[in-house]
Amino acid sequence: MTLTDPTTILFLVGISLAAGGFSAVLGMSLTRGGGGFRHVMLRGLDLPRSYAFRDGYLLSDLDDTDAMLTDPSDRVGAWAELRESLSALNPDVAAKMEALRDRGDGFVLIGRIGGDELSISGRISEGRCLITVASLEPGQDRKMIDQAGLDALESELDLLRHGLDAGQMLLWQEDSAGQIIWANKAYFDMLQRVEGSDGGLVWPIRNLFDADDPLTEGQTRRMSLDADALRWFDLTCRGYRSGQLFSAQPIDRVVAAEIALRDFVQTLSRTFAHLPIGLAIFDKQRQLVLFNPALVSLSTLPADWLSARPDLFAFLDKLREKQRMPEPKNYQAWRAGLGELEQAARDGTYQELWSLPNGQTFRVIGRPHADGAVAFLFEDISQEVTLTRKFRGDLDLYQSVLDDNAEAMAVFSRDGRFVMGNRAYRTLWPGDPATVSEATAHWQAACAPTPLWGEIRDFVGGYANRSAWADRVVLTDGGCLVCRMAPLKGGASLVAFQTGTAPLPLPGPDPEAEPEAALISSG
Numbered sequence: 001m002t003l004t005d006p007t008t009i010l011f012l013v014g015i016s017l018a019a020g021g022f023s024a025v026l027g028m029s030l031t032r033g034g035g036g037f038r039h040v041m042l043r044g045l046d047l048p049r050s051y052a053f054r055d056g057y058l059l060s061d062l063d064d065t066d067a068m069l070t071d072p073s074d075r076v077g078a079w080a081e082l083r084e085s086l087s088a089l090n091p092d093v094a095a096k097m098e099a100l101r102d103r104g105d106g107f108v109l110i111g112r113i114g115g116d117e118l119s120i121s122g123r124i125s126e127g128r129c130l131i132t133v134a135s136l137e138p139g140q141d142r143k144m145i146d147q148a149g150l151d152a153l154e155s156e157l158d159l160l161r162h163g164l165d166a167g168q169m170l171l172w173q174e175d176s177a178g179q180i181i182w183a184n185k186a187y188f189d190m191l192q193r194v195e196g197s198d199g200g201l202v203w204p205i206r207n208l209f210d211a212d213d214p215l216t217e218g219q220t221r222r223m224s225l226d227a228d229a230l231r232w233f234d235l236t237c238r239g240y241r242s243g244q245l246f247s248a249q250p251i252d253r254v255v256a257a258e259i260a261l262r263d264f265v266q267t268l269s270r271t272f273a274h275l276p277i278g279l280a281i282f283d284k285q286r287q288l289v290l291f292n293p294a295l296v297s298l299s300t301l302p303a304d305w306l307s308a309r310p311d312l313f314a315f316l317d318k319l320r321e322k323q324r325m326p327e328p329k330n331y332q333a334w335r336a337g338l339g340e341l342e343q344a345a346r347d348g349t350y351q352e353l354w355s356l357p358n359g360q361t362f363r364v365i366g367r368p369h370a371d372g373a374v375a376f377l378f379e380d381i382s383q384e385v386t387l388t389r390k391f392r393g394d395l396d397l398y399q400s401v402l403d404d405n406a407e408a409m410a411v412f413s414r415d416g417r418f419v420m421g422n423r424a425y426r427t428l429w430p431g432d433p434a435t436v437s438e439a440t441a442h443w444q445a446a447c448a449p450t451p452l453w454g455e456i457r458d459f460v461g462g463y464a465n466r467s468a469w470a471d472r473v474v475l476t477d478g479g480c481l482v483c484r485m486a487p488l489k490g491g492a493s494l495v496a497f498q499t500g501t502a503p504l505p506l507p508g509p510d511p512e513a514e515p516e517a518a519l520i521s522s523g
Contacts, residue, residue: 048134053079054127056101068133082131086120089113093120101129110136170208170233170248173240178214179204181243194225209235209248217244222251265290277379284372286312286342298362298378299324312342312374325362326354341366345374353381361385407484407496412436412460414491428497436460439495448474452483459485460493 049068052059058078066072068085079097086093089111096107106123117136122129164171165185172183183191183205191208209223215237225231232255233248268290272279278295282288287309296303300322301315310318319325328334344350345366354362365377402409402422408429411419416436426432429446433439440453452471459466470484479499486494 048132051078051082051131053101053129053131059128086111086131086133089118090120097122097131100124168250170250171246172207173243173245174207175243178207180207187248190225190231209233209246215246223248277377280315280376280378281369282312282315282374282376286374288312288315289373295378298380323357326356342374345376346372407498409494409496410439411488412439412493412495414462416457416460419492425497428499443473446475447481448476450474456483456485456495460495462491 049066050060051062051068056076056079058072058075062069062072064072069078069081071081072078074081079101083094083097086097090109092109093111096105096109099105100107100122104124106121108119108121111118111120111133119132119134119136121132124130167184168186170184170187170190172180172187175181187208188205191205194208195206208225211223215221215235217237217239219237221235223233223235225233232251234251236247236249238245238247269292272290272292272294275292276294278298279290279292280288280295281290288306288311289309291306295301296306299319301318301324305318316325320327320331341350346368348366348368350364350366352364354364356362360380360382363377363379363381365379367375367377369375399420399422402420403424405422406424408422408425408427410421410425410429412435413419418433418435418439421429421432429439429442431442433442436457440456444453450473452473466487468484468486470482473481473483475481482498484494484496484498486496488494
C-alpha cells in the first residue's frame with residue numbers, strides 16, 4: 001500500500017477496554033506529499049476480511065473505508081497495494097502471495113498490529129485467489145463502537161492535527177532511546193530548511209536540537225539554529241508516556257529586542273561614562289540596572305558590588321555604611337522613610353543637598369524613568385558650595401564696612417534698580433525703595449523743592465554727564481544735607497548723603513579709582 005503521509009504513518013483503531021482506546025502504526029515508511037497529512041484508520045478488524053482475485057483482478061466488492069486499500073475501486077492495482085499493506089504486518093506476506101498466485105501454494109501467517117495478532121491466510125478456491133485477514137482472538141479485550149462515534153473521534157483527531165500543524169511552535173516526541181517518533185509540520189518545515197533539500201525525509205529523522213547536554217523533564221533552555229538565517233528558540237521538555245515531548249517556541253523577536261536593548265544600554269553607558277555626575281537607574285523592581293564610572297568614584301562603592309544589581313534599599317544602606325550620605329539622627333525612622341524617598345523620586349520631586357562628614361556636598365536628584373524605573377543623579381558641588389560661602393562671606397564683609405561709614409549711601413544699577421544701602425542710609429531714609437524713581441520721590445517728600453532729584457534720575461539712567469558731583473538740599477524741618485553722586489563700574493551709580501554744613505567735596509579723580517566705587521563693585 002502506498003501512503004502519502006508527510007509526518008507519521010497509519011493509525012489503527014482498536015479500542016481497548018482496559019486502556020480506553022488505542023491506535024497502532026500500520027506501516028513504517030514515510031513519503032512527502034503536497035496535500036498535507038493523510039491518515040487511514042483501520043476499522044472492524046475483529047471481523048474477517050476476504051479479498052478474492054482472478055488473474056490479479058479484484059472480484060470482491062469492498063466499501064470505501066477499507067483499511068488495506070486506499071482506493072478499493074482500483075481493481076487492477078488492488079493486488080499490489082494489498083501485498084504492500086499486509087507486508088507491513090508480516091514481511092513474509094509478499095513472497096507467499098506471489099507463490100499463491102504463481103503456483104497455488106496456500107499459506108497461513110501471523111501478523112501483528114501493536115499488541116494484537118492477526119491471521120493472514122491465502123488459498124485457491126474455484127480458480128480464485130482468496131486472501132483472508134482475521135483476528136486470532138475475536139472480541140477479546142475489545143469493544144465495538146458505532147460508526148458515528150468513530151467518525152466523531154476521527155474528526156476531533158483531525159482538528160487537533162490541524163491545530164498543531166497551523167502553529168509556529170516546533171513539536172516532536174522522542175522514545176526512551178532518544179529517537180524521534182513523531183513531529184508536527186513546523187518541525188518538518190524547519191528540518192527541510194536546515195538540510196536545504198526539497199526531497200523526501202526518511203525515518204528516523206534528524207534531531208535539530210541534538211545537544212551534548214540533553215534536556216530533562218521540566219527544563220527550559222534557549223538554543224539557536226542556523227537555518228536560512230540564525231533563529232532562536234526556547235526549548236521545553238515534558239514527560240509523555242514512555243518517551244518525552246519537546247517543544248521549541250520561536251523567540252527571534254524577543255532576542256532581537258534584547259539585543260537592541262543591550263546595544264541601547266551600552267550606548268547609554270558609553271555616553272554616561274564621561275559625565276562627572278554619578279548616575280544610578282533602578283528598574284520597577286528597584287534593582288540597579290545601570291550605573292556609570294562617576295557613581296563608583298563618588299560613592300566609593302565597589303564596581304563588582306554594583307554590578308551584582310543590588311536593590312535601592314541595599315544601595316542606600318551601603319552609602320550610609322561608607323559615610324557617603326548624611327548620618328540620620330534616627331536610623332530606624334530614616335529606614336522606614338525610604339519609601340517616601342522612592343515615591344518622591346518616582347514623582348520627579350526629590351532633590352536634596354547631602355553634606356558629608358568629610359566636608360563634601362552632594363546634590364542628589366531623583367527622576368522618574370521609563371517603565372516605572374527611577375533614576376538618581378549624584379553631583380559633587382563641594383567647590384560650588386565653597387565659592388558660594390566665600391562670596392557670601394565677602395558680601396557680609398563689604399556690607400559691614402559700608403555700615404561702619406557715617407555717610408548714608410545707596411547704590412543703583414544701570415537700569416535704575418535699588419541694589420543696596422548701608423545702615424546710615426536706612427536710618428536717614430527708612431525703607432528700601434525698588435527703583436531710583438521711588439527713592440527720589442521719597443527724598444523729595446522730605447526736602448524743599450529742588451531740581452536735584454531729576455538730575456539724579458538722569459545721572460543714574462545714563463542720560464547726563466557721568467562725572468562725580470555734589471549739591472546741597474534742605475530738609476523740610478530746616479536741616480541741610482550734602483548729596484553726592486559718583487559713577488561706579490558696570491554702569492551703576494552711588495548716591496550718598498551727609499548731614500551738617502560740611503563743605504561740598506571737590507570732584508575726585510577717575511571714577512574707576514574711587515574707593516567707594518571699587519568697594520561696591522567688588523561686592
